[in-house]
Amino acid sequence: MNRLKIEARHEAQWVTISSDEYETxxxxxxxxxxxxxxxxxxxxxxxxxxxxxxxxxxxxNEARKAKKA
Numbered sequence: 001m002n003r004l005k006i007e008a009r010h011e012a013q014w015v016t017i018s019s020d021e022y023e024t025x026x027x028x029x030x031x032x033x034x035x036x037x038x039x040x041x042x043x044x045x046x047x048x049x050x051x052x053x054x055x056x057x058x059x060x061n062e063a064r065k066a067k068k069a
Contacts (some may be wrong), residue, residue: 004016
C-alpha cells in the first residue's frame with residue numbers, strides 16, 4: 001500500500017487514499033463478507049498444507065502436452 005497522508009487533525013480525522021486503493025479495499029471487504037469465497041479460501045489453505053498443489057510451470061507444461069495429444 002502507499003503511504004497515507006493525514007489531511008487534518010480534529011475530532012473527525014480522515015485519511016486520503018487513491019481511488020484504486022479504495023476500490024481494492026472495497027473488493028477485499030466484499031470477498032471477506034462472501035461465505036462461498038471464504039469457504040474456497042479455507043479449502044485452498046487446506047490443499048496447500050496437504051501438498052495438493054502444483055507449480056504454475058507444471059500446470060502449463062501439462063496443458064501443453066494435453067493440447068498436443
